[in-house]
Structures are given as structure tokens and as C-alpha cells.
Amino acid sequence: MLNYEISGKGKEHLVLLHGFMENLMIWEDLETKLSKDFTLIKIDLPGHGLSKIYSETHTMELMADEVKKVTDKLNLQQFHLLGHSMGGYVSLAFAKKFPEFLRSFTLFFSTFFADDDEKKDIRKRSLKVIDENFKTFVGTSIPNLFNANEKDILEGKIELAKEIALSTKIDGVKAAVRGMIERTDKSEILENFEGKILLISGKHDNAVNSKKTLDAVPEKTNIKTYLLDCGHNGHWEKPAICAEIINSELLHNLPKKFLL
Numbered sequence: 001m002l003n004y005e006i007s008g009k010g011k012e013h014l015v016l017l018h019g020f021m022e023n024l025m026i027w028e029d030l031e032t033k034l035s036k037d038f039t040l041i042k043i044d045l046p047g048h049g050l051s052k053i054y055s056e057t058h059t060m061e062l063m064a065d066e067v068k069k070v071t072d073k074l075n076l077q078q079f080h081l082l083g084h085s086m087g088g089y090v091s092l093a094f095a096k097k098f099p100e101f102l103r104s105f106t107l108f109f110s111t112f113f114a115d116d117d118e119k120k121d122i123r124k125r126s127l128k129v130i131d132e133n134f135k136t137f138v139g140t141s142i143p144n145l146f147n148a149n150e151k152d153i154l155e156g157k158i159e160l161a162k163e164i165a166l167s168t169k170i171d172g173v174k175a176a177v178r179g180m181i182e183r184t185d186k187s188e189i190l191e192n193f194e195g196k197i198l199l200i201s202g203k204h205d206n207a208v209n210s211k212k213t214l215d216a217v218p219e220k221t222n223i224k225t226y227l228l229d230c231g232h233n234g235h236w237e238k239p240a241i242c243a244e245i246i247n248s249e250l251l252h253n254l255p256k257k258f259l260l
Contacts, residue, residue, distance in 0.1 A: 001070065002046065002070050003050035003051045004024070004041055004044065006074075007039075007040045007042070008034075009036075010035065010039045012038050012079075012103075013038070013041060013074075013076050014039070014041070014080045015041045015067070015079055015082070016042045016083075017081070017082065017084065017090050018042075018084055018086075018087050019084040019085030019110075020086040020173075020176055020177075021048070021138070021142075021165035021176075022048065022165070023049030023167070024049055026235055027042055029236060029239040030243055033244075034243050035251055037251055041079075043070055045063050045066075045086070046066055046172065046176075047168070047171065047172020047173070049167075049168075053169060053171050054066070056171075057175055057178040057179050057182065058176050059182055060090050060179060060180075062179070063179070064090050064091075064094040067090065067094060068094065068101075078101065079102065080103050080196075080250050081094060081106070082105070083107065084109055084110065084233075085208070085232065088111070089180065089183055092107070096186065102195050104195050105196075106197075106199070108200050108234065108235070108242075109205060109207075109208060109232050109234055110208060112185065112186040112189065112190060112213070113187070115181060130173055130177070131174075138165045138166050142158060145161070145232040149204065150237070160236075187216065190217060190223060191220075195222065197220075197222060197223040198223075198224050198245070199223070200225075200234060200245060200246075201214060201225070201228070202227070202230045202231050202232055202237075203227055203228065204230060208232065224249055
């Protein structure tokens with residue numbers, strides 16, 4: 001069973017999935033600003049935080065299945081799912097496999113596109129770097145995930161992100177990289193899913209092509225998109241704005257069939 005923590009006592013359950021080389025600690029800034037109407041379930045994905053490694057390759061589907069075991073244990077029948085970056089990829093896999101359990105899902109600085117060949121090559125090369133010098137890999141990759149225009153302001157958050165990344169099991173990091181290489185395009189999920197879909201993206205995101213992603217979002221009444229003036233880590237860069245959007249969209253702007 002994956003490691004998880006629960007906070008709050010709200011009537012709406014919001015499951016939070018962190019990204020690559022993160023763990024459930026990343027939500028602290030956002031959590032204090034989210035509505036009291038939420039009960040938050042924060043999960044460590046396989047090979048991250050206190051959760052064990054399951055395989056040499058952690059596909060998004062494998063991770064979704066493990067998340068489902070947690071939500072089953074908690075007897076969650078209708079809940080909101082939000083995933084940051086890789087957590088968004090897991091959320092898409094979950095929405096494809098178990099759509100009947102979701103009131104909404106949020107792609108939080110994430111995308112429904114698969115990696116292109118260039119990105120796959122970068123990930124493949126990173127496996128060697130992770131093996132040879134994990135500290136260097138973390139030290140060079142983490143700062144690029146933040147808005148370059150505000151790195152002086154965000155210095156403390158960048159160091160925290162590095163600290164969390166370095167605490168991640170190396171074999172778990174590599175298993176996640178292999179899983180991300182294998183993932184497929186999930187565009188059809190946005191066409192077919194009937195609940196609320198929310199996309200929150202960053203103008204200065206160097207990990208996800210926000211423009212390409214938002215331009216490809218289908219025009220449907222159940223989908224809302226936001227483009228913020230930040231990098232890849234809105235939970236650290238713009239927690240107040242992100243929380244305001246989440247509170248508004250997930251609590252007040254659900255499609256009528258999903259309202260209590």
C-alpha cells in the first residue's frame with residue numbers, strides 16, 4: 001500500500017498526486033489555502049517519499065492501480081483527483097481506467113501528450129546521469145523548473161525542491177523515468193470524460209509545453225483552463241492563486257450532474 005496522509009474534514013475529497021522526484025510534502029503551501037470544504041488525501045507515488053518500489057518500470061497505469069488501492073481502502077466513491085506533472089500523467093491513467101469514481105480531475109502543470117522522440121531521448125540519457133551522479137542531476141534539473149525571472153525570490157523553494165528530490169530513492173527515480181518514456185497520448189480522455197476537467201499551466205514552464213497543451217484542449221463546457229505567470233511549480237510559485245482556482249472550480253463550478 002502506498003504511503004498517504006489525510007488532512008481536513010470537508011465533505012469533498014481531493015486526492016493529491018505529486019510529480020517526479022517529489023513527495024506528499026510538496027503540498028504544504030497550497031494546503032493552507034485550500035478550502036475547509038475539502039478533505040485532502042496526499043499520496044506518495046511508487047518509489048517516492050515513503051512508498052516502496054514495485055518494479056523496474058513504474059508505468060502510469062501501475063501507479064494508477066496503486067492509487068486506486070488507497071482510495072478503495074478509504075472507501076472513496078466520488079472524489080476529485082489532482083496531479084502535478086507526472087502526477088497528472090497518473091491522473092489521466094486513473095481517469096481512463098476508473099472514470100466512474102471521479103467527480104473531476106486536474107492536470108496541474110501537466111499534459112495529456114506523450115513524450116515526443118526528443119523528450120524520450122533526453123529521458124533515456126538521464127538514466128545514465130542519475131546512476132553516475134544523482135546529486136548533479138538534481139542540482140541542474142530542479143532550478144530549471146522554476147520561473148527564471150523570479151529565481152531570487154524562489155531560492156528557498158528551489159532548495160526545498162532539491163532536498164525533496166535528493167531524498168527520493170534512485171531506483172524509484174529511474175523506474176518513474178522509464179514509465180514516463182512509455183506513456184501514450186491521452187487526448188481522447190478529455191473528449192470522453194463527463195466530469196469536470198481543470199488544467200492549470202505556467203507561461204514559463206520548461207518541462208511542459210503549456211501553449212501546445214492548451215491549444216489542443218477541446219472546447220467543452222466541462223473543461224476549464226488557466227495560464228499563470230509562473231514556471232512548472234505553481235504549488236510553490238503561486239500557491240494562493242492556484243488554491244483560489246481549485247476552490248472555485250472544484251467546489252462551485254462543477255457540471256450540474258455532479259453537484260450534490
